[in-house]
Amino acid sequence: MSNDTSLQTPATGIASRNFVQRIPWRSVAIVVPFLAVFIALSIGSPAFLSFQNIGNVLDRQSGILIIAAASTLVLIAGGIDLSIGATYMFTAVICGTIIVKVGGVAGAGLGIAAGVLAGLLVGIANGLIITYLKINALIATLAMSFIILGATKLVSQFGKQGVGQIRVDVPEFRWLATTEPLGISLPTWIAFVILVILGVVLWRTTFGRYIYAAGGNAEAARLAGIRVNLVRISTFALAGLAAGIAGVLDLARTPSVPENDAIATTLTFTVLAGIVVGGTSILGGEGAVWRTVLGILFIAMLYNGFTLLRVDPLFQGIALGTIILVAVGFDAWSKYRRR
16 A cells, blocks of 8 residues: 555655646736736726726826737847837827928828838837847947937927927817727727737747747747848837837827827837736747736826825835836746746
8 A cells, every 4th residue: 555655755745736737827926916906906996997087097007008918029039129219209299290381181191191101110120239230229229218218309399389298189180089980099999900910920820829839939930941030120120110109199199299208118118018927938939918008007006096096106116117127037947937
């Protein structure tokens, strides 16, 4: 009997370890906290679950969700983009300046097209600088953010009429923010469509598999015939395009063009925080768009909950910093367990 037991024990231990390793810890790490906070806020504040509050949260996060989803592809491919906040503001200023100068429907159309195109061009430039000049992505995009912020201030001088910010309170453009199909804002619908497209691209297409391969083991991907540089340039281009779309959509919501550097910095780190909290590895090769969506909404829920429960805003930063540290620590722990 004792011999049988001794023979079964190792097998049981191996089976137990295999079961633990098969658990999708990255998904659990965001889904469980998300549901816990959602339930807690639903109980703690009756206003939280109201259609108006949920709609407002989704509407205000639509631009960030678009940028974060595209930036997830950048991180999975082994890169990082610290210029997305500056690109976001740059595209908004270009869009607003053209609308003010041209005016009418033509101005709105040209402004939207120019803003989105500017974001795409910045993303392509980032990708080319990083891949062909062999500059570290962190340094390259940080430097680009300073260049873009400077260019933003130069462009804004053409759209201003006297002192102050550019005012773009024109009906031909504002309809982007005021239209509500089925009672849900148009930016929310646009964000939903883009998130679905990027999620499917990453999950079900050959290009998506190339993104994972480029971030997981670039040298092995090259030996397998994957054009790693082109894949990474494409992800940076998508991130820039997303920043352009978000900049245009958020400009339609507010009458004044954002020109504060702090806005760009805050947006960049909010996006990166949401991606990391969602379980995308900062070292590349792992991640998912749907988890990034939960990560961004998780942070948004915390801020919204603090406001509804009238918690001191000072604790918001402390809570967010703690969450990021835990998320990065969990990423390191999960990689250690697989060794």
